[in-house]
Amino acid sequence: MYTTLNRWFERLLEAASIVLLISLAVVVVLAVVFRFLGASLIWYDEVASVQLAWLTYYGAALAALKRGHLGFSGLFLNLPPRVRSVAFVLAELFVIGFFSVIGWGGWYLLDIFGDETLISLPWIPLKITQSVIPIGAALFIAAEILSIPDAWHKAMVGIDYEKEAIDEAIEDARQST
Numbered sequence: 691m692y693t694t695l696n697r698w699f700e701r702l703l704e705a706a707s708i709v710l711l712i713s714l715a716v717v718v719v720l721a722v723v724f725r726f727l728g729a730s731l732i733w734y735d736e737v738a739s740v741q742l743a744w745l746t747y748y749g750a751a752l753a754a755l756k757r758g759h760l761g762f763s764g765l766f767l768n769l770p771p772r773v774r775s776v777a778f779v780l781a782e783l784f785v786i787g788f789f790s791v792i793g794w795g796g797w798y799l800l801d802i803f804g805d806e807t808l809i810s811l812p813w814i815p816l817k818i819t820q821s822v823i824p825i826g827a828a829l830f831i832a833a834e835i836l837s838i839p840d841a842w843h844k845a846m847v848g849i850d851y852e853k854e855a856i857d858e859a860i861e862d863a864r865q866s867t
Contacts, residue, residue, distance in 0.1 A: 696755065696836050703752040703829070710745040714738060733810035740808075740819045747826025755833035757841055757851045767848050778845050785834055789827045796823025 721734035753759050769777060803816040844851065 693836075696840075699832065699836055700752065700755055703748055703755065703833070706748045707745060707752055710741055710748060714741040714745060717741065733808075736808055736810045743819075744822045744826075747822050748829065751826065751829035751833045754830050755837050757837055758855070761851075763850045763852050766845070767850055771846065774845060778842065782834065782838060786831055789830045789834070793824045793827030793831070796820070796827060799823065 717734055717738050721731050721738070724731050724734075750759075766774065766777060799820060800817050803820060806816045808814045808816065808819065841851075843849075844854075
């Protein structure tokens with residue numbers, strides 16, 4: 691039940707996560723090399739921490755799209771169908787509500803920063819680096835909403851996402867050998 695929009699969104703999140711991961715690795719390796727050569731980069735730790743935050747938000751949205759976050763599938767799937775459907779709806783409302791508050795709070799913070807910049811790179815405004823909070827929250831909400839139809843179907847027929855992912859990984863490993 692995966693739609694074209696889901697696939698497009700997944701590829702977008704994967705690409706962004708890969709770019710962020712590679713750029714973070716490059717910054718850290720450069721920092722190590724420069725420190726070894728006796729010319730430490732003054733900006734790397736601040737930039738690396740911002741990159742890690744961005745990677746975390748984009749990766750969390752990707753995990754939400756794939757329903758890869760921790761859950762209680764054993765407990766959830768053993769609930770009676772009617773209770774399971776109510777629990778599903780409540781959980782979705784809670785997650786979307788939580789990230790709506792995070793997004794609103796992040797948006798509010800952007801105004802508070804005013805003209806502040808990074809300490810080590812004064813030409814980069816904090817509004818840019820911290821914009822990941824509302825953007826990440828919006829991406830997480832979008833991922834959650836896009837994954838609801840498939841998650842609902844699987845929840846109602848009793849399919850365990852975790853077991854399904856493990857079975858797919860085992861099958862992929864068998865095919866590659």
